[in-house]
Amino acid sequence: MPSRHEEERSEEGSVGDGLPDLGDSIDALTFEQILEMDDDEDEREFSKSIVFGFFEQAEETFVKMDKALEDRDLAELSSLGHFLKGSSATLGLTKVKESCEKIQHYGQQKDEAGTTDEPDEDLCLSRIKAILVVVKEEYAEVEKVLKKFYATPAAS
Template sequence: MEGPAPEYIDWNIFSQILEMDEDPEEREFSTSIVSNYFEQAENTFDQMQTALTARNLEELSSLGHFLKGSSAALGLTKVQSSCEKIQHFGAKKDETGFIDVPDEDLCLERIGEAFTDVKEEYKESQQFLRTYFKNAV
């Protein structure tokens, strides 16, 4: 890897995925993992947009939880963190997940903000990964 990993990627986690490649030149395993993640993330963002429009907090919490796990598995820390916020706000909690926030409108507003953030963080991560994999993903 040339230069330091960006602050939004936990290189320790990401390098564990790279170590699973049989051929470090081909990177067949890690390329497929990252490609699948991109597809999964974009589908999840579409579902989040639909759930946000429908004001479906429970669905938003579930989708946030789902994408949080996938992002954590790749070491995409900022995406993971924003998805966790969406998960908590969808469960009518504050961003820590410990304090109840019974105001649905406020939760939806905060989800909207976190959703904007997560899409930008995802774009940054995607750009880095596409460059890293020389546009093979």
């Protein structure tokens, strides 16, 4: 993709044009403003560090979530959900963010949207268990996309 950054440079305003391969899991507008922070668009050291930092963080969080699920620790799950929600939202990883939000809400023993109480702990845990599978898939997808994006040699 030798022309990627060229495109970006020339079409600054048109969101997503420079990043056609990011798919709909990533909010281009949000992600692009991080890319814009890269001093060098070939190296992309800043955004890369952010993104790979996120990978690390997400994987750690998933491990913790699994553990918390095992321990039936809803509060912990909610808090982990909130945590990952923040990071993923910052990168514009919409799907991951939304799933994390659900975990946050289920962890508070609420429904998906966080509006209604759900006193059944088992139900909440099983919901989290289900959504955890989903969020990991969603994460794997964006991870793949992003890794590809960064692995693509920046030729110029």
